Amino acid sequence: MTTLLSEVYQSILSSPLDDHLWSSHIWQGPSPVDLALWHSQGFAVYQGKIRTVLSRDGRIQMLHSDRLTAFDRLIDHVPLKGVILASISKFWLEEAAKIVPTHFIETLGSRALITESLEPIKAEVVVRGYLAGSILRAYAVGERVFCGVRLPEGLKPFGRLPEPIITPTTKAAAFEHDENTTAAELIRRNVCTQKEWDTLSAMAFKVFELGTKIYAEKGWLLVDTKYEFGRTSDGTIKLIDEVHTPDSSRLWNIASYQNRMQKNEPPEMLDKENVRRWLLDHGFSGHGDVPAVPRSILIELAQIYLLVAETLIGKPLTT
Secondary structure, eight states: OOOBHHHHHHHHHHSTTOHHHHHHTOOOSOOHHHHHHHHHTTOEEEEOSSEEEEEETTEEEEEEOOEEEETTEEEEEOTTHHHHHHHHHHHHHHHHTTTSOBOEEEEETTTEEEEEOOEEOSEEEEEEEESOTHHHHHHHTTOOEETTEEOOTTOOTTOEEEEEEEOOEEOOOTTSOOOBOOHHHHHHTTSSOHHHHHHHHHHHHHHHHHHHHHHHHTTEEEEEEEEEEEEOTTOOEEEESOOSOTTTEEEEEHHHHHHHHHTTOOOOBOSTHHHHHHHHHTTOSSSSOOOOOOHHHHHHHHHHHHHHHHHHHSSOOBO
16 A cells, blocks of 8 residues: 655644654664675675665665755654655656766665666765855855856855856765865866866756756756766766755745845745754754754655655655
């Protein structure tokens, strides 16, 4: 018997103190028994912030947990979030494969993607179309060169950039902090060659253009996102990891964007910004103890993610 995810969230909202109901829809990640079994089957196991990666025989299983992170810290768990993220990533990897090489092969169950096992290029390629997030904070205090990109004067908070830009970061281990960098520094440190950078940056702009087009058709602005890439044994560059999910991207509502800009109000956001803002309002920005986020806030986030997934896919998600 299948159940609509929307119905699961309504039942949780109607019984917010039911710990059993809450925990029954959460997968925190593999248990010690799971890990022992996978190791006995010959899998190499890597634990990321959100996904557990199993590697064997040139293939990877990416298992999406329900962990929620912000400011490079584990914040809490969101029921069935991993199911939603897996469905969004599948959609976008299939769309991206029409224009660039990707590592996607197929899905396995509701949480796992099967992909090629590639050598990851240890950088995150952040493409930005608007002045938001860390680049907005830097611009507000006078910085005009960000990750090697020179920014013009007169940009407005949350306004559109003259053209999309790439602001790369280092790729840190799980729950460590990625650092801003430049293309020149990545090349100097042998993270990639100039030729590889030219290839993957062109691919990133291409996929961002695709994402911008499709999300616009659904009524949303793709504000910024991060891409990751890997090498095959013959050196071919392919798009890997998640693509255009609300975990890795900012999404704003097109319908209200201009009106809010005219009123100097922040855009209506369809990503995990509601959780970030709640944390900031409660004095947390990555340091010290993580405050307990109310379940109502976490379910609101889940419903936003579900809206994105079901709008893209065109049908309700079930579990």
